[in-house]
Amino acid sequence: MSGTPLIFICTCYETLSRTIPRGVLRTGIVARRPNAHIEFVPSLCRREDIDLIAGLIKERKHASVLLAACSPFARGNVVLDGLARRNPAMQASLVDVREGCAWVHGGNPDAAAAKAVDLVCMGLAGLRCREHSSEFHFQPVRRVLVVGAGPAGLAAAGTLARLGIEVSLAERMSRPGGLLNQIGRLFPYNMPGREFLATFLSEASHPCVDLLPKTSVTRIEGDPGRFEAHLSLEGRDMTVTAGAVILACGAMPVLPQNRFHSGELSGVISQLELETRLNKLEREESAPAGIAGAVFIQCVDAREDARPYCSTICCPTALKNALRLKNLNRDISVTVLHRGIMTPGRDLEELYRQTMASGVRFVAFSPASPPEVHGDGFVSSVSLTDALSARRLEIAADLVVLSTPLKPRPETASLAGDLGLRLDEIGFACGTEPMQPLVAPTPGVYLCGAVRWPVSAQEAVDQGRAAAIKAAGFLAQGALDLNRLFLPGSRRGPASIRTEACSRCGRCVSGCPYGACRREKNGPVTVCGIRCRGCGLCVAVCPSGAVRIPEQDSASVRAMLREIAPRPTALREVHR
Amino acid sequence: MTEPASDILSPNGCPEIRAVVFACRWCALVGADRAGKERMDLPASFRVIPVECAAGVEPDLVLRAFAEGLDGVAVMGCHLGGCRHNEANRSARLRLMLLQDLLEIIGLDRRRLLLSWGTAHEGYQFAGLMREFTAILTGLPPVDSRLLGPC
């Protein structure tokens, strides 16, 4: 086994040689590495080329190989990955002498040649001090903990069960369904909430799903693949071991505390209150008694400085309930006071149009001059300035419905803390925007439903399914696919800490963006391999040089710097 | 003006400038790659070392680079808020800005350490930075152990 690496220089069908002649390159390298094994090849990236060089390396018994070719983004990665597939144990690294050198210095061939030599020597230096981190495997527990049995949690559990994965479904309340239990009808198709819920309840009632009602999650410890969740079932403590966690603990409605005289004027109620009343009326198929005019006020306690966000679902909910009122009694005059009706998309816009067609009146107001609710004991009227016509309006009303937003649940923060999720400024949990909104930075942790942002029931179940398949995918992989995470083509292992050199100062612990570095109580600092993504922050902040990324060690970087360092020249002599 | 402008010129009329670029492979490395694909003509003064994240660049090794006699070091990462490693580049920025201050304190020009956050992901952006950087370094004398060694 020869220690010196075999160097393949791809001339890309001699196009490289136009700028950097083979001879110059060879002499340049040999001048610095007298016993370098250099092979010029016209191409590296065709399958047969890769087979060829893989064979050559085997027969010449080289431990490592350096490819001087095009950029990893062009074809370089194809070659590296191809080699890795044929011989996983081999140390291969790539330097980009085409895009990175010949093509950008075409105007100055001498400099280009000198740089190419530098790059090759840097590659060799890097290979010399490079360590091969061992293949990284982990056996995840094939069970998923789903926190919260609302629509999102139920859908997630049901999906996982059908994919043959065990689920522990922890629900705070005595029965599953979450907020959906209080909703009689769902926009946009006016589907009965019970019916909708039933489909997902039946999905989740599956031998694989272990539903734990009246259970709250107190703490989640452990690492991806083996989380230890501490639950309390009516005060009784129990532990669940799960490979992945899906956070679906939902959100809670804000109640209109004495806004618009709610509480002091009878007839001023919250949207949720109206919902329950309508459910009752629809069950009894009776018309609402003593209501001639109903006024909905949107964006109560929302989209203002105190709560600067739009809760997404209040507008469609209001439209749906306005329609329900109309359906119960055509003669009720219904007015919706709004700051813009938020019904994006096809179906919701259709709902908006239906509502208008049914005779529901829409009046826009500006937050600067909110509506005023009048009455004495009972609500009598609402007055406001129409934002579109600037006219004053007085609307007779014996029912005023306040649309309030959803807000994060208190337990979200603590669970997010345990699971390494970030919270946004409002307190909802964040995934990895924009491409993986339901995936936490910590592997094996997913979120869905209103815990991330207020969503309709339909969207909640969609997110539940989405989170479920992500979790299933995570549990399916035996070893983390490091290539996708780390430097192109070069498989890289997690950071490692030399305990004898570690001063336990905890800089890496407080610095690590993934919570992978941790210090047990006056024990050594360790790195959790599954969490670590090799960003190297720990290496940069360690004062004693105890941390290292095996494939890009500080020593090798230093060696590369040496190769770049200017050789003594006439210039420097003059300087002396 | 902390350093006298270099009046030493190599035979071909321009000082021999050497710089190393630590390029985040998610952002600046893409820019470098594109500069190549678009076959832009750049000064041959820099050598790129790809890194997984700018947060992984050791300030101590940056100092090492200067000690090796390099005229400049560039660290290029994703734009703040776009880091692929959970905002790791924010603290990297702080560390490296401090390193600039340190250079300034002992009287070296802070511009020797170029920091770029999300300003090099297009070919022309990378090219522009490299040209400007080289131009700046050309105006400064070589940092050499000699420069700081016994007089």
Add this chain to the structure above:
Amino acid sequence: MHAPDSPDSLPVLVVGAGVAGLTAALDLAALGIPVVLVEREGCLGGQAVRLDKLYPSDHCGFCPVWTDAAACLAHPLITLHRHTSLEGLAEEDGRIMAQLAASPPAVDLDACVFCGLCLDACEARGVPGTIKMRLEGMLSAPDTPPVPYLNPVLCSRCGECAGACPTGAIDPLRLDRPPQEVRLPVADVIFATGFTENDTTMVPEYLPDSHPDIFSALDFEAWTSEAGPNAGRIARRSNGKTPRSIGFIQCVGSRDQRFQPYCSSVCCMHALKQARWAKRRLPAASVAIFFTDLRAIGKGYEAYARAAAKEGVLLVRSRPGLVFCLPEEGGGSTPAVHYEDTGSGELITAEFDIVVLNGGLTACPMPGRSGSSTQTGSACGFCEEPADVSRSVVQGSRAAALVAMRLASRTGGGL
């Protein structure tokens, strides 16, 4: 795990490699389910990689996407067919048979090594400019570097380039070859065909395409993108000058009974994003958005809108009735917007150096989606329901989940 040679080891067909399609493909492959991913265009990422920036993170458009694109290219279980579209689905002895039409371009991306030898050969022989190095797609994701593009009109089919190409990647004769029909048995189908921007000429009152400074939203994105022709500089298309004012008109040809009754749901945020970026790059310019309802309802969107307002983006609740051109001093003309200021009720005519029309987006067709009896496959992304990136990827995963569940129920038990 998914048994490779069971009857259910047929691949799942994913139509469209936009963000939804990519996500669906990756999620399925992660479960060991083979996937065939067909993309009409040459590059992956769909509309997202054509965006300069994404809201609300202000992230570059292509950067987050190409990670997934690269993962798809590298994944052993995902077979990618570029320049291929789905013609229809047929039912054959209980199996879904997909009819694909592959029209490979003159240059085979997977074989080309971008050495540029064909250019030289062509320049020596053919008409100059017949072969150009051009970005595949508007923005080049690293998996699609500038590739030689063979101009079918100029090309004399002399074949010099084919002779010069060391890898046989280029073949002018492919230009004239009709698309090849491919029939492929598949286990299930996921439609992620995305959307196309409506032809704004539909909306006569806004003079679309009649003045170089009247843009459609995606044109404007391309025109001002950092990877685009102006490298992030905002200039007028008519005279290259820096605009003093930019007007964004929302709901153009959408929420409009004449054309598209529904709301495209992404345009409000898109306009806010473009407005903010315009303001960042030209702090002096006055930037206004004419909206019907400012629908910024997603995670962090309201905050984004508030920030825009704070940065001086003028938000006008109004649906302009007319856009017309006024002569400019020193020649040329500039578009002007005629609208009612709903606050005061007065009619205003304001000149804008650039007008951006934002609105109608139409879902792409899903051939064979609605079969004779029931609907086949699952749809996700914009083609199912207007959606932005973060919604599309969720829908993509959901579609993958539904398919995976169907397959699991067929095999009985888990995957």
Add this chain to the structure above:
Amino acid sequence: MIQGQGNIMHNAVRDKVRLMLAGREVVGVLGLCGEKKGVVPHVFTTAEDTARLVLEPKWPLAKTGWIIARAFPEGEALGMVCRGCDVRAVEELVKAGQIRPGALKTIGVSCSAAQAEVCLCESPSVPGEEPVAGIDPMSMPAVRSLCLEPDRLDRWREHFSRCIKCYGCRNSCPICVCPACKLEDDAYVTTGTLPPDPLTFHLIRAMHLADRCVGCGACQESCPSGLPLLPLHLAVRNALRQREVSLNGAGSLSLMTAPGAEAGTLWEDTLGGRSNGRRRA
């Protein structure tokens, strides 16, 4: 400092020490012991012994205290009569997990304003004592001439060239307690050269101490070649503070905590103009 006050303070401290010893809180109290030739650090274990306890001159004891007390088993503690900087150093050592909280019980003695002048110290007084006016190091000529004057490079060159690489600065530093040190690692500091390459040897230390330095000046006092190390460390600490304040509005000194306040900050670079937005020919 007027003699009378000195005596009062002296007695007060001595009483505290006696109390500590009597109460068996500590196995001994580290302090300065007056001898004919001068003073030496000494661990006082008996009440009568404390008669020899002296408070002047200022002598950083934190590192000594750490060396003695780090190995103490649970429950054992060492008292230490020390200055404000030593109190801060002990806090840092606890923060960095280098010593069990409570293993070093400090009896703080404020420095005089005059002493603060010498030490370039901004907080000479210890918590609980009546405050003594500190000074802003960046306003002192000693610091300004080294860190702000145009010719500072030459001054530093001259100073650094006198380094004999004895590691005294590191060994005396209460913060430098790593079992391994980059200053001895060839990957960072070329070994076997004299004077050591200052860019690495001294500046690497400066970087490491930026968010930890307590300004005790032990490094400078222990330097046989009299390198002005204190101004260097104070200037870096000051620079970091400026950065922290400008980035996240807080004075919390840490090289790890990412500035949060400017979330969503966009493109920037250190070359004068923005690099995006203009294609160069």
